[in-house]
Amino acid sequence: MSTKRKRTFDARGDIVDTEVNLYGSGNRGGFVVLELKKNSRDEKCNAATLAHYFANSDGAVFSRTGKDIGLSVVVKILASNGNLDIVMEGPQKHPSAALFYMFNEVYKTGIWKPTMCPHCSNVGNDGALVRHGKTGIIILEDEDN
Numbered sequence: 001m002s003t004k005r006k007r008t009f010d011a012r013g014d015i016v017d018t019e020v021n022l023y024g025s026g027n028r029g030g031f032v033v034l035e036l037k038k039n040s041r042d043e044k045c046n047a048a049t050l051a052h053y054f055a056n057s058d059g060a061v062f063s064r065t066g067k068d069i070g071l072s073v074v075v076k077i078l079a080s081n082g083n084l085d086i087v088m089e090g091p092q093k094h095p096s097a098a099l100f101y102m103f104n105e106v107y108k109t110g111i112w113k114p115t116m117c118p119h120c121s122n123v124g125n126d127g128a129l130v131r132h133g134k135t136g137i138i139i140l141e142d143e144d145n
Contacts, residue, residue: 003022
């Protein structure tokens with residue numbers, strides 16, 4: 001497993017701490033990303049993104065019986081007025097080649113963005129917005145229905 005950490009600042013001057021954990025070898029691997037955002041004046045984060053990507057390929061690109069698996073799940077959590085807004089995207093299918101390309105880019109740069117997957121630029125978002133408060137979890141919007 002390889003871990004990369006990076007601290008950057010967004011356009012508003014807020015701090016963005018990103019930790020990427022890459023794992024696997026050969027034609028099977030993945031990574032887990034934890035991105036924490038906080039106001040430059042606060043110690044606690046006010047937003048978090050957790051993403052997990054997995055890819056497996058037997059290398060038979062033109063075979064109909066070959067295994068080509070690429071999956072991702074992204075969860076975004078935002079503190080808002082004493083509640084947590086949670087957006088979950090996925091599981092989403094990807095061609096494994098697109099994810100392996102993304103893994104290499106993340107490994108080289110230490111930077112992660114969901115748009116780094118070449119497949120995702122052509123795919124919409126299937127997320128659900130969920131609010132978790134003192135009374136429990138309530139689904140506010142589900143784009144699948």
